[in-house]
Amino acid sequence: MFLLKLIPSKILSSQARKPTGFIGRYLMTKIFNEGNADLNSFVKECLHLRSDDKVFEIGFGTGKLIKEIAAITTEGQVEGIDFSTAMLEQASKTNIHSISTGKVFLHQGDCSALPAAEKYFDKLCSINTIYFFEEPGDYLKEMHRILKPNGIIAIGFRDNEQMSKLNLDMEVFRTYSKDDVVNLLINAGFLETKVLEKDSSPFVSYCAIGKKA
Numbered sequence: 001m002f003l004l005k006l007i008p009s010k011i012l013s014s015q016a017r018k019p020t021g022f023i024g025r026y027l028m029t030k031i032f033n034e035g036n037a038d039l040n041s042f043v044k045e046c047l048h049l050r051s052d053d054k055v056f057e058i059g060f061g062t063g064k065l066i067k068e069i070a071a072i073t074t075e076g077q078v079e080g081i082d083f084s085t086a087m088l089e090q091a092s093k094t095n096i097h098s099i100s101t102g103k104v105f106l107h108q109g110d111c112s113a114l115p116a117a118e119k120y121f122d123k124l125c126s127i128n129t130i131y132f133f134e135e136p137g138d139y140l141k142e143m144h145r146i147l148k149p150n151g152i153i154a155i156g157f158r159d160n161e162q163m164s165k166l167n168l169d170m171e172v173f174r175t176y177s178k179d180d181v182v183n184l185l186i187n188a189g190f191l192e193t194k195v196l197e198k199d200s201s202p203f204v205s206y207c208a209i210g211k212k213a
Contacts, residue, residue: 013169017132019061024086032061036127036156038200039207040065043125043156044072046196046207051075053122056146058111059129063091066106070098076122079105081114111139116146123147127156130181131163131173140188147212153190155181155208162203178206185210 011023019028044065049055052075060066060080070078078098082088088108098104107115111133124143133139143153160175176184178195185193190210198205 009167010169010172012167013172016168017172019084019086021086024084025090028086029062029090033064036061038198039127039156039158039205040068042196042198042200042205043127043154043207044068045198046154046209047123047125047152049073049123054078054120055123055125056080056114056116056121056143058124058126058143059132060091060106061087061127063087063094063106065125065127066091066104067095067098070095070104077105078103079107079116079121081107081109081111083108083110110134111142114142114146118145119148119151121146121148121151123152123154125154125156128158130155130157130184131175133174136174136184137187140184140190144189144212149212151212153185153208153210153212155185157181157206157208158203159206178208181206181208189213 015023015028049069049072051073053073054077055069055073057066057080060082066078066080088106091106092099095104124147130136160177163175182193182195185208191213193210196207196209
């Protein structure tokens, strides 16, 4: 995309973290929908969704995955949180029907205190957000809190080797190896942790899975 070459790395990286203004509403929406498509699809596959699942997404971005999950969990519930006003507005438009019927609930905020009761959700997912967690250990413990026993977490990400090939500002991004992500899940209390992978474009997609005891 030609416009990407005109935007300094620090600005583009900051917009990837928290989209704002014109760039956030329009350019980042296009980047997220196209660039995350394969990873979103893989994470959705790894969740093994059931019709009655209650699912929470951390950093829902444009809300495209929320909409796809809601179409599968016809008897369940879907919620998400994002701290970007621009993304909340975009995701609300994408999911306007499901929001109006009480099927989908979207919140604005961060991961430090999720707006959910303890042991409420069956599944939780997050795609390409772990790089921006200020306190990853604390945030993952908060995610652990809202999952039911045997609940599943799925974290979609690009590893540090892949991220090193992109024009990113490392003052904004914190990158991880596959082992790093597994260890974060273990330290947060998750069991049966592993990283699944699938060939995709432009990189192999990775999904770290964990289960609550």
